[in-house]
Amino acid sequence: MLNSNLNLSTLPESTFTYQFVNSALLFPCMEYQRLLRTEKVASIAENFSEYIANDPKVSFRDGRYYVFDGQNTVEARRACNGGKDLPIRCKVFLGLSKEDEATLFALQTGISTCLTAGERLRANLVARNPDAIHFVRATVDTGVEFAYDGIRAAWKIYCIETAYELYKQYGRERYIEMLNIINEAWRGNVDAYLAGVIRGVTRFISVYEGEYDRERLVQQLARTHPKTITQLAQKDTGSSANRHMRQILRIYNGASREMSLPLKN
Template sequence: MMKMDELTYREITLNSRQLEVPREAYQRELNTVRVHKIAAEFDERIANEPKLSCRNGHYYVFDGQHTIAARKHRNKGRDLPIRCKVYYGLTEADEALLFAQQTGASATLTAGAKIRALIFAGDPEATAFFRATESIGLRLDYGQQRGKKRLACIATAFREFHKVGAERYKEALSLILEAWDGDPDSLRAETVQGMLRFVDLYYGEYDRARLIRRCRRVDPLVIYREGKAMASNLPGFKKYTYQVLLIYNGSSKKAALPMKF
Protein backbone atom coordinates (compact mmCIF):
# COMPACT_ATOMS: atom_id res chain seq x y z
CA MET A 1 0.00 0.00 0.00
CA MET A 2 1.13 3.54 -0.71
CA LYS A 3 2.29 5.64 2.20
CA MET A 4 2.23 9.42 2.33
CA ASP A 5 5.88 9.64 3.34
CA GLU A 6 6.87 7.72 0.20
CA LEU A 7 5.30 10.26 -2.18
CA THR A 8 6.74 13.48 -3.56
CA TYR A 9 4.81 16.68 -3.12
CA ARG A 10 5.18 20.44 -3.37
CA GLU A 11 3.75 22.96 -0.95
CA ILE A 12 2.06 25.69 -2.92
CA THR A 13 -0.63 28.29 -2.28
CA LEU A 14 -3.82 27.94 -4.30
CA ASN A 15 -7.10 29.79 -4.25
CA SER A 16 -9.86 27.68 -2.74
CA ARG A 17 -11.94 28.10 -5.90
CA GLN A 18 -9.37 25.92 -7.71
CA LEU A 19 -9.84 22.98 -5.35
CA GLU A 20 -12.19 20.17 -6.43
CA VAL A 21 -13.71 17.54 -4.13
CA PRO A 22 -14.49 14.27 -6.01
CA ARG A 23 -17.61 13.31 -4.04
CA GLU A 24 -19.09 11.34 -6.93
CA ALA A 25 -16.05 9.05 -6.86
CA TYR A 26 -14.54 8.32 -3.44
CA GLN A 27 -15.00 11.38 -1.22
CA ARG A 28 -17.69 11.62 1.47
CA GLU A 29 -20.35 14.30 1.65
CA LEU A 30 -19.47 17.50 3.45
CA ASN A 31 -20.49 17.43 7.12
CA THR A 32 -21.54 20.97 8.00
CA VAL A 33 -21.60 20.26 11.73
CA ARG A 34 -17.96 19.20 11.54
CA VAL A 35 -17.12 22.25 9.44
CA HIS A 36 -18.59 24.59 12.07
CA LYS A 37 -16.78 22.76 14.87
CA ILE A 38 -13.43 23.01 13.06
CA ALA A 39 -14.08 26.67 12.27
CA ALA A 40 -14.89 27.45 15.90
CA GLU A 41 -11.64 25.89 17.13
CA PHE A 42 -9.48 26.88 14.17
CA ASP A 43 -5.90 28.03 14.69
CA GLU A 44 -3.96 28.70 11.49
CA ARG A 45 -0.65 28.21 13.33
CA ILE A 46 -1.28 24.49 13.85
CA ALA A 47 -3.68 23.69 10.99
CA ASN A 48 -2.66 20.94 8.57
CA GLU A 49 -2.32 21.71 4.89
CA PRO A 50 -4.99 20.06 2.72
CA LYS A 51 -3.60 17.27 0.52
CA LEU A 52 -4.33 17.47 -3.18
CA SER A 53 -3.64 15.48 -6.30
CA CYS A 54 -2.77 17.41 -9.44
CA ARG A 55 -4.32 15.27 -12.18
CA ASN A 56 -5.15 16.35 -15.75
CA GLY A 57 -4.70 19.99 -14.81
CA HIS A 58 -7.14 19.82 -11.89
CA TYR A 59 -6.49 19.93 -8.16
CA TYR A 60 -8.46 17.16 -6.41
CA VAL A 61 -8.78 17.17 -2.61
CA PHE A 62 -8.27 13.72 -1.08
CA ASP A 63 -7.61 14.89 2.49
CA GLY A 64 -8.80 18.11 4.09
CA GLN A 65 -12.10 19.10 2.49
CA HIS A 66 -13.59 19.97 5.90
CA THR A 67 -10.60 22.15 6.80
CA ILE A 68 -10.95 23.97 3.47
CA ALA A 69 -14.66 24.53 4.10
CA ALA A 70 -13.90 25.75 7.64
CA ARG A 71 -11.43 28.30 6.32
CA LYS A 72 -14.04 29.58 3.85
CA HIS A 73 -16.66 29.64 6.62
CA ARG A 74 -14.38 31.83 8.74
CA ASN A 75 -13.89 34.04 5.67
CA LYS A 76 -17.67 34.65 5.44
CA GLY A 77 -18.06 32.10 2.65
CA ARG A 78 -15.60 33.80 0.33
CA ASP A 79 -12.78 31.99 -1.46
CA LEU A 80 -9.29 32.61 -0.14
CA PRO A 81 -5.66 31.52 -0.67
CA ILE A 82 -4.77 28.24 1.08
CA ARG A 83 -1.37 26.63 1.37
CA CYS A 84 -1.64 23.01 0.21
CA LYS A 85 0.45 19.89 -0.24
CA VAL A 86 0.13 18.95 -3.89
CA TYR A 87 1.04 15.45 -5.08
CA TYR A 88 1.76 14.61 -8.70
CA GLY A 89 1.44 11.43 -10.76
CA LEU A 90 -1.44 9.88 -8.78
CA THR A 91 -4.32 8.09 -10.45
CA GLU A 92 -7.88 8.50 -9.20
CA ALA A 93 -7.59 5.03 -7.64
CA ASP A 94 -4.37 6.11 -5.87
CA GLU A 95 -6.21 9.12 -4.45
CA ALA A 96 -9.06 6.93 -3.20
CA LEU A 97 -6.62 4.60 -1.47
CA LEU A 98 -4.83 7.50 0.22
CA PHE A 99 -8.20 8.93 1.26
CA ALA A 100 -9.04 5.58 2.91
CA GLN A 101 -5.72 5.59 4.79
CA GLN A 102 -6.35 8.92 6.52
CA THR A 103 -5.51 8.95 10.20
CA GLY A 104 -5.75 12.64 11.09
CA ALA A 105 -8.09 13.65 13.91
CA SER A 106 -10.11 15.95 11.67
CA ALA A 107 -10.37 13.32 8.95
CA THR A 108 -11.61 10.29 10.87
CA LEU A 109 -13.57 8.14 8.44
CA THR A 110 -16.66 6.09 9.06
CA ALA A 111 -16.44 2.43 8.11
CA GLY A 112 -18.79 3.14 5.21
CA ALA A 113 -16.67 5.97 3.81
CA LYS A 114 -13.49 3.95 4.14
CA ILE A 115 -14.88 0.83 2.48
CA ARG A 116 -16.39 2.90 -0.34
CA ALA A 117 -13.00 4.47 -1.02
CA LEU A 118 -11.18 1.12 -0.85
CA ILE A 119 -13.66 -0.41 -3.29
CA PHE A 120 -13.19 2.51 -5.67
CA ALA A 121 -9.42 2.10 -5.37
CA GLY A 122 -9.70 -1.59 -6.30
CA ASP A 123 -8.49 -2.98 -2.97
CA PRO A 124 -8.81 -6.79 -3.48
CA GLU A 125 -10.37 -7.68 -0.13
CA ALA A 126 -12.76 -4.72 -0.06
CA THR A 127 -13.82 -5.51 -3.63
CA ALA A 128 -14.37 -9.19 -2.77
CA PHE A 129 -16.44 -8.11 0.26
CA PHE A 130 -18.55 -5.81 -1.92
CA ARG A 131 -19.14 -8.49 -4.54
CA ALA A 132 -19.99 -11.17 -1.96
CA THR A 133 -22.54 -8.87 -0.30
CA GLU A 134 -24.17 -7.75 -3.53
CA SER A 135 -24.24 -11.29 -4.96
CA ILE A 136 -26.79 -12.45 -2.39
CA GLY A 137 -29.10 -9.48 -2.84
CA LEU A 138 -27.90 -7.06 -0.16
CA ARG A 139 -26.48 -3.58 -0.64
CA LEU A 140 -23.73 -1.95 1.36
CA ASP A 141 -25.17 1.13 3.06
CA TYR A 142 -22.18 3.49 3.06
CA GLY A 143 -24.17 6.12 4.95
CA GLN A 144 -24.91 3.47 7.60
CA GLN A 145 -28.53 4.55 8.08
CA ARG A 146 -30.08 1.04 7.93
CA GLY A 147 -32.89 0.05 5.58
CA LYS A 148 -34.49 -3.00 3.97
CA LYS A 149 -31.85 -5.24 2.39
CA ARG A 150 -29.17 -2.66 3.22
CA LEU A 151 -26.15 -3.70 5.26
CA ALA A 152 -25.17 -0.80 7.53
CA CYS A 153 -22.92 -2.61 10.04
CA ILE A 154 -20.06 -2.43 7.57
CA ALA A 155 -17.16 -2.60 10.02
CA THR A 156 -18.55 -5.74 11.69
CA ALA A 157 -19.43 -7.41 8.40
CA PHE A 158 -16.05 -6.67 6.81
CA ARG A 159 -14.19 -7.95 9.88
CA GLU A 160 -16.23 -11.17 9.84
CA PHE A 161 -15.74 -11.54 6.08
CA HIS A 162 -12.00 -11.40 6.65
CA LYS A 163 -12.27 -14.00 9.42
CA VAL A 164 -14.61 -16.61 7.91
CA GLY A 165 -14.05 -16.15 4.17
CA ALA A 166 -16.41 -15.42 1.28
CA GLU A 167 -18.21 -18.78 1.19
CA ARG A 168 -19.33 -18.81 4.82
CA TYR A 169 -19.97 -15.07 4.79
CA LYS A 170 -22.39 -15.44 1.88
CA GLU A 171 -24.03 -18.46 3.48
CA ALA A 172 -24.68 -16.61 6.76
CA LEU A 173 -25.99 -13.44 5.11
CA SER A 174 -28.19 -15.42 2.72
CA LEU A 175 -29.68 -17.27 5.70
CA ILE A 176 -30.57 -13.94 7.31
CA LEU A 177 -32.00 -12.66 4.03
CA GLU A 178 -34.13 -15.75 3.42
CA ALA A 179 -35.38 -15.87 6.99
CA TRP A 180 -36.35 -12.21 7.39
CA ASP A 181 -36.42 -10.82 3.84
CA GLY A 182 -33.93 -8.06 4.54
CA ASP A 183 -35.74 -6.58 7.55
CA PRO A 184 -33.41 -3.84 8.91
CA ASP A 185 -33.64 -5.35 12.41
CA SER A 186 -32.25 -8.63 11.06
CA LEU A 187 -29.17 -6.80 9.78
CA ARG A 188 -28.04 -5.33 13.09
CA ALA A 189 -24.36 -5.91 13.86
CA GLU A 190 -25.14 -8.29 16.72
CA THR A 191 -27.43 -10.50 14.61
CA VAL A 192 -25.06 -10.51 11.65
CA GLN A 193 -22.11 -11.46 13.83
CA GLY A 194 -24.12 -14.06 15.75
CA MET A 195 -25.26 -15.76 12.55
CA LEU A 196 -21.81 -15.59 10.98
CA ARG A 197 -20.15 -17.22 13.96
CA PHE A 198 -22.93 -19.86 14.15
CA VAL A 199 -22.35 -20.75 10.50
CA ASP A 200 -18.60 -20.86 11.02
CA LEU A 201 -18.85 -23.06 14.13
CA TYR A 202 -21.43 -25.49 12.79
CA TYR A 203 -20.62 -25.45 9.08
CA GLY A 204 -21.65 -28.75 7.52
CA GLU A 205 -23.59 -29.76 10.65
CA TYR A 206 -26.74 -27.66 10.69
CA ASP A 207 -29.83 -28.19 8.56
CA ARG A 208 -30.19 -25.08 6.46
CA ALA A 209 -33.92 -25.45 5.86
CA ARG A 210 -34.53 -25.98 9.58
CA LEU A 211 -32.58 -22.87 10.53
CA ILE A 212 -34.49 -20.69 8.05
CA ARG A 213 -37.83 -22.15 9.07
CA ARG A 214 -37.23 -21.63 12.76
CA CYS A 215 -35.83 -18.11 12.32
CA ARG A 216 -38.96 -17.11 10.41
CA ARG A 217 -41.00 -17.90 13.52
CA VAL A 218 -39.28 -15.25 15.64
CA ASP A 219 -38.92 -11.52 15.44
CA PRO A 220 -35.40 -10.66 14.20
CA LEU A 221 -34.99 -8.44 17.27
CA VAL A 222 -35.01 -11.53 19.50
CA ILE A 223 -31.34 -12.29 18.85
CA TYR A 224 -30.35 -8.71 19.66
CA ARG A 225 -32.61 -8.23 22.70
CA GLU A 226 -32.07 -11.62 24.32
CA GLY A 227 -28.33 -11.41 23.76
CA LYS A 228 -28.15 -7.95 25.32
CA ALA A 229 -30.18 -9.12 28.28
CA MET A 230 -27.99 -12.11 29.06
CA ALA A 231 -26.23 -11.93 32.41
CA SER A 232 -23.72 -14.66 31.72
CA ASN A 233 -20.04 -15.27 31.29
CA LEU A 234 -20.41 -15.47 27.51
CA PRO A 235 -18.40 -12.57 26.09
CA GLY A 236 -19.21 -10.44 23.07
CA PHE A 237 -20.47 -12.23 19.99
CA LYS A 238 -21.01 -15.52 21.84
CA LYS A 239 -24.16 -14.13 23.45
CA TYR A 240 -25.67 -13.65 20.00
CA THR A 241 -24.38 -16.91 18.59
CA TYR A 242 -26.00 -18.60 21.57
CA GLN A 243 -29.35 -17.03 20.65
CA VAL A 244 -29.07 -18.42 17.12
CA LEU A 245 -28.28 -21.85 18.59
CA LEU A 246 -31.34 -21.65 20.87
CA ILE A 247 -33.57 -20.77 17.93
CA TYR A 248 -32.14 -23.59 15.84
CA ASN A 249 -32.40 -26.25 18.55
CA GLY A 250 -35.80 -25.33 19.92
CA SER A 251 -37.17 -28.17 22.02
CA SER A 252 -35.87 -30.90 19.73
CA LYS A 253 -33.40 -33.37 21.18
CA LYS A 254 -32.87 -35.21 17.92
CA ALA A 255 -32.00 -32.17 15.81
CA ALA A 256 -30.24 -30.20 18.53
CA LEU A 257 -26.63 -29.15 18.04
CA PRO A 258 -24.17 -29.16 20.95
CA MET A 259 -22.85 -25.93 22.42
CA LYS A 260 -19.28 -25.43 21.18
CA PHE A 261 -18.36 -22.19 22.92
Protein backbone atom coordinates in the same frame (compact mmCIF):
# COMPACT_ATOMS: atom_id res chain seq x y z
CA MET B 1 -10.62 -1.34 8.00
CA LEU B 2 -9.21 -2.77 4.77
CA ASN B 3 -5.98 -0.86 5.36
CA SER B 4 -3.75 -3.88 5.86
CA ASN B 5 -3.70 -4.62 2.13
CA LEU B 6 -2.96 -1.09 1.00
CA ASN B 7 0.54 -1.09 -0.46
CA LEU B 8 1.92 2.44 -0.56
CA SER B 9 4.87 1.19 -2.55
CA THR B 10 2.53 0.98 -5.55
CA LEU B 11 2.09 4.74 -5.49
CA PRO B 12 4.29 6.88 -7.72
CA GLU B 13 7.33 8.55 -6.21
CA SER B 14 6.21 11.36 -3.94
CA THR B 15 6.53 14.61 -5.87
CA PHE B 16 4.96 17.69 -4.35
CA THR B 17 5.28 21.42 -3.95
CA TYR B 18 3.77 23.93 -1.56
CA GLN B 19 1.55 26.35 -3.43
CA PHE B 20 -1.00 29.01 -2.59
CA VAL B 21 -4.13 27.93 -4.47
CA ASN B 22 -7.31 29.98 -4.54
CA SER B 23 -10.07 28.07 -2.74
CA ALA B 24 -12.33 28.55 -5.77
CA LEU B 25 -10.01 26.18 -7.65
CA LEU B 26 -10.01 23.42 -5.02
CA PHE B 27 -12.43 20.55 -5.70
CA PRO B 28 -13.30 17.28 -3.96
CA CYS B 29 -13.46 14.18 -6.16
CA MET B 30 -16.95 12.96 -5.30
CA GLU B 31 -16.26 9.39 -6.43
CA TYR B 32 -14.34 8.79 -3.21
CA GLN B 33 -14.84 11.98 -1.17
CA ARG B 34 -17.34 12.31 1.63
CA LEU B 35 -20.23 14.74 1.63
CA LEU B 36 -19.29 18.01 3.28
CA ARG B 37 -20.25 18.11 6.95
CA THR B 38 -21.37 21.64 7.66
CA GLU B 39 -21.42 21.10 11.43
CA LYS B 40 -17.80 19.88 11.33
CA VAL B 41 -16.78 22.89 9.23
CA ALA B 42 -18.50 25.23 11.70
CA SER B 43 -16.68 23.58 14.61
CA ILE B 44 -13.26 23.88 12.91
CA ALA B 45 -13.95 27.49 11.94
CA GLU B 46 -15.05 28.41 15.45
CA ASN B 47 -11.84 27.07 16.97
CA PHE B 48 -9.55 27.82 14.04
CA SER B 49 -5.90 28.43 14.81
CA GLU B 50 -2.86 28.52 12.57
CA TYR B 51 -0.98 26.69 15.35
CA ILE B 52 -2.89 23.46 14.64
CA ALA B 53 -4.24 23.94 11.11
CA ASN B 54 -2.78 21.56 8.53
CA ASP B 55 -2.11 22.33 4.89
CA PRO B 56 -4.72 20.59 2.71
CA LYS B 57 -3.27 17.80 0.57
CA VAL B 58 -4.13 18.28 -3.07
CA SER B 59 -3.59 16.33 -6.27
CA PHE B 60 -3.05 18.33 -9.45
CA ARG B 61 -4.62 16.09 -12.08
CA ASP B 62 -5.98 16.84 -15.54
CA GLY B 63 -5.55 20.56 -14.99
CA ARG B 64 -7.56 20.65 -11.76
CA TYR B 65 -6.77 20.68 -8.04
CA TYR B 66 -8.45 17.78 -6.20
CA VAL B 67 -8.46 17.85 -2.40
CA PHE B 68 -8.00 14.33 -0.99
CA ASP B 69 -7.20 15.34 2.59
CA GLY B 70 -8.44 18.57 4.14
CA GLN B 71 -11.76 19.39 2.49
CA ASN B 72 -13.25 20.55 5.80
CA THR B 73 -10.22 22.72 6.49
CA VAL B 74 -10.62 24.43 3.10
CA GLU B 75 -14.26 25.20 3.85
CA ALA B 76 -13.40 26.36 7.39
CA ARG B 77 -10.81 28.81 6.04
CA ARG B 78 -13.38 30.11 3.59
CA ALA B 79 -15.90 30.48 6.45
CA CYS B 80 -13.34 32.42 8.50
CA ASN B 81 -12.96 34.74 5.51
CA GLY B 82 -16.63 35.67 5.56
CA GLY B 83 -17.57 32.96 3.06
CA LYS B 84 -15.36 34.45 0.37
CA ASP B 85 -12.69 32.56 -1.56
CA LEU B 86 -9.07 33.13 -0.61
CA PRO B 87 -5.57 31.78 -1.38
CA ILE B 88 -4.79 28.70 0.74
CA ARG B 89 -1.36 27.18 1.21
CA CYS B 90 -1.61 23.57 0.00
CA LYS B 91 0.67 20.59 -0.31
CA VAL B 92 0.19 19.87 -4.01
CA PHE B 93 1.11 16.38 -5.27
CA LEU B 94 1.90 15.75 -8.92
CA GLY B 95 1.47 12.55 -10.90
CA LEU B 96 -1.26 10.91 -8.79
CA SER B 97 -4.12 9.05 -10.44
CA LYS B 98 -7.68 9.07 -9.13
CA GLU B 99 -7.04 5.60 -7.68
CA ASP B 100 -3.90 6.86 -5.91
CA GLU B 101 -5.89 9.73 -4.39
CA ALA B 102 -8.58 7.33 -3.18
CA THR B 103 -5.95 5.12 -1.53
CA LEU B 104 -4.51 8.10 0.33
CA PHE B 105 -7.98 9.35 1.25
CA ALA B 106 -8.80 5.95 2.79
CA LEU B 107 -5.72 6.21 5.02
CA GLN B 108 -6.69 9.52 6.62
CA THR B 109 -6.44 9.53 10.40
CA GLY B 110 -6.54 13.23 11.29
CA ILE B 111 -8.98 14.55 13.88
CA SER B 112 -10.80 16.52 11.21
CA THR B 113 -11.05 13.58 8.82
CA CYS B 114 -12.25 10.58 10.81
CA LEU B 115 -13.74 8.32 8.16
CA THR B 116 -16.75 6.11 8.68
CA ALA B 117 -16.47 2.46 7.64
CA GLY B 118 -18.68 3.18 4.64
CA GLU B 119 -16.54 6.10 3.49
CA ARG B 120 -13.37 4.08 3.87
CA LEU B 121 -14.80 1.10 1.99
CA ARG B 122 -16.06 3.30 -0.84
CA ALA B 123 -12.64 4.93 -1.13
CA ASN B 124 -10.96 1.52 -1.22
CA LEU B 125 -13.27 0.49 -4.06
CA VAL B 126 -12.30 3.55 -6.09
CA ALA B 127 -8.66 2.70 -5.28
CA ARG B 128 -9.33 -0.79 -6.69
CA ASN B 129 -8.20 -2.51 -3.52
CA PRO B 130 -8.59 -6.23 -4.41
CA ASP B 131 -9.66 -7.23 -0.90
CA ALA B 132 -12.36 -4.56 -0.84
CA ILE B 133 -13.57 -5.58 -4.30
CA HIS B 134 -13.83 -9.29 -3.38
CA PHE B 135 -15.55 -8.46 -0.06
CA VAL B 136 -18.17 -6.28 -1.72
CA ARG B 137 -18.70 -8.70 -4.59
CA ALA B 138 -19.30 -11.58 -2.17
CA THR B 139 -21.85 -9.46 -0.31
CA VAL B 140 -23.68 -8.07 -3.33
CA ASP B 141 -23.95 -11.53 -4.90
CA THR B 142 -26.27 -12.51 -2.02
CA GLY B 143 -28.59 -9.59 -2.75
CA VAL B 144 -27.35 -7.41 0.10
CA GLU B 145 -25.65 -4.02 -0.13
CA PHE B 146 -23.73 -1.83 2.31
CA ALA B 147 -25.14 1.28 3.94
CA TYR B 148 -22.34 3.53 2.69
CA ASP B 149 -24.28 6.57 3.84
CA GLY B 150 -24.57 5.23 7.39
CA ILE B 151 -28.35 4.95 7.20
CA ARG B 152 -29.94 1.64 8.20
CA ALA B 153 -32.33 0.24 5.62
CA ALA B 154 -33.77 -3.05 4.38
CA TRP B 155 -31.33 -5.36 2.61
CA LYS B 156 -28.39 -3.23 3.75
CA ILE B 157 -25.53 -3.93 6.14
CA TYR B 158 -24.85 -0.99 8.44
CA CYS B 159 -22.15 -2.67 10.57
CA ILE B 160 -19.55 -2.80 7.80
CA GLU B 161 -16.59 -3.30 10.14
CA THR B 162 -18.24 -6.37 11.71
CA ALA B 163 -19.14 -7.83 8.32
CA TYR B 164 -15.56 -7.47 7.13
CA GLU B 165 -14.25 -9.01 10.34
CA LEU B 166 -16.49 -12.07 9.79
CA TYR B 167 -15.51 -12.27 6.13
CA LYS B 168 -11.83 -12.44 7.09
CA GLN B 169 -12.23 -14.67 10.15
CA TYR B 170 -14.60 -17.31 8.76
CA GLY B 171 -13.86 -17.11 5.05
CA ARG B 172 -15.86 -16.24 1.97
CA GLU B 173 -18.03 -19.39 1.82
CA ARG B 174 -19.30 -19.21 5.40
CA TYR B 175 -19.78 -15.46 5.11
CA ILE B 176 -21.95 -15.92 2.02
CA GLU B 177 -23.87 -18.78 3.62
CA MET B 178 -24.56 -16.63 6.68
CA LEU B 179 -26.04 -13.86 4.52
CA ASN B 180 -28.08 -16.31 2.44
CA ILE B 181 -29.60 -17.86 5.57
CA ILE B 182 -30.42 -14.43 7.01
CA ASN B 183 -31.94 -13.31 3.71
CA GLU B 184 -34.13 -16.39 3.42
CA ALA B 185 -35.25 -16.25 7.04
CA TRP B 186 -35.99 -12.54 7.42
CA ARG B 187 -36.39 -11.25 3.86
CA GLY B 188 -34.28 -8.13 4.21
CA ASN B 189 -35.59 -7.04 7.62
CA VAL B 190 -33.39 -4.12 8.68
CA ASP B 191 -32.78 -5.68 12.13
CA ALA B 192 -31.56 -8.92 10.56
CA TYR B 193 -28.24 -7.26 9.75
CA LEU B 194 -27.44 -6.06 13.27
CA ALA B 195 -23.89 -6.85 14.33
CA GLY B 196 -24.92 -9.35 16.99
CA VAL B 197 -27.22 -11.24 14.66
CA ILE B 198 -24.72 -11.70 11.86
CA ARG B 199 -22.07 -12.66 14.42
CA GLY B 200 -24.39 -15.21 15.98
CA VAL B 201 -25.50 -16.82 12.73
CA THR B 202 -21.93 -17.05 11.45
CA ARG B 203 -20.77 -18.59 14.71
CA PHE B 204 -23.66 -21.08 14.68
CA ILE B 205 -23.06 -22.37 11.15
CA SER B 206 -19.34 -22.63 11.92
CA VAL B 207 -19.70 -24.50 15.23
CA TYR B 208 -22.46 -26.82 14.00
CA GLU B 209 -21.22 -27.29 10.45
CA GLY B 210 -22.37 -30.69 9.13
CA GLU B 211 -24.76 -31.14 12.07
CA TYR B 212 -27.58 -28.64 11.60
CA ASP B 213 -30.44 -28.90 9.15
CA ARG B 214 -30.34 -25.81 6.95
CA GLU B 215 -34.04 -25.80 6.09
CA ARG B 216 -34.99 -26.12 9.77
CA LEU B 217 -32.63 -23.28 10.71
CA VAL B 218 -34.22 -20.93 8.17
CA GLN B 219 -37.76 -21.89 9.19
CA GLN B 220 -37.09 -21.55 12.90
CA LEU B 221 -35.35 -18.20 12.55
CA ALA B 222 -38.20 -16.88 10.41
CA ARG B 223 -40.56 -17.36 13.36
CA THR B 224 -38.55 -15.04 15.60
CA HIS B 225 -37.95 -11.34 15.07
CA PRO B 226 -34.18 -10.69 14.85
CA LYS B 227 -34.45 -7.87 17.42
CA THR B 228 -35.71 -10.46 19.93
CA ILE B 229 -32.45 -12.36 19.53
CA THR B 230 -30.38 -9.28 20.36
CA GLN B 231 -32.58 -8.41 23.34
CA LEU B 232 -32.25 -11.89 24.83
CA ALA B 233 -28.52 -11.99 24.10
CA GLN B 234 -28.03 -8.80 26.14
CA LYS B 235 -29.11 -10.72 29.25
CA ASP B 236 -26.52 -13.46 28.65
CA THR B 237 -22.78 -13.45 29.33
CA GLY B 238 -19.75 -14.02 27.16
CA SER B 239 -18.69 -12.68 23.79
CA SER B 240 -21.25 -11.14 21.45
CA ALA B 241 -20.88 -14.02 19.00
CA ASN B 242 -21.45 -16.70 21.65
CA ARG B 243 -24.32 -14.87 23.35
CA HIS B 244 -26.17 -14.55 20.06
CA MET B 245 -25.24 -18.06 18.95
CA ARG B 246 -26.81 -19.51 22.10
CA GLN B 247 -30.06 -17.71 21.34
CA ILE B 248 -30.00 -19.03 17.78
CA LEU B 249 -29.33 -22.54 19.09
CA ARG B 250 -32.33 -22.24 21.43
CA ILE B 251 -34.51 -21.12 18.53
CA TYR B 252 -33.19 -23.90 16.29
CA ASN B 253 -33.84 -26.62 18.88
CA GLY B 254 -37.30 -25.37 19.82
CA ALA B 255 -39.33 -28.12 21.47
CA SER B 256 -37.86 -30.89 19.34
CA ARG B 257 -35.78 -33.58 21.01
CA GLU B 258 -35.02 -35.39 17.80
CA MET B 259 -33.59 -32.32 16.05
CA SER B 260 -32.00 -30.79 19.14
CA LEU B 261 -28.30 -29.93 19.07
CA PRO B 262 -26.08 -29.77 22.17
CA LEU B 263 -24.61 -26.53 23.45
CA LYS B 264 -21.01 -26.06 22.35
CA ASN B 265 -18.53 -23.32 23.16
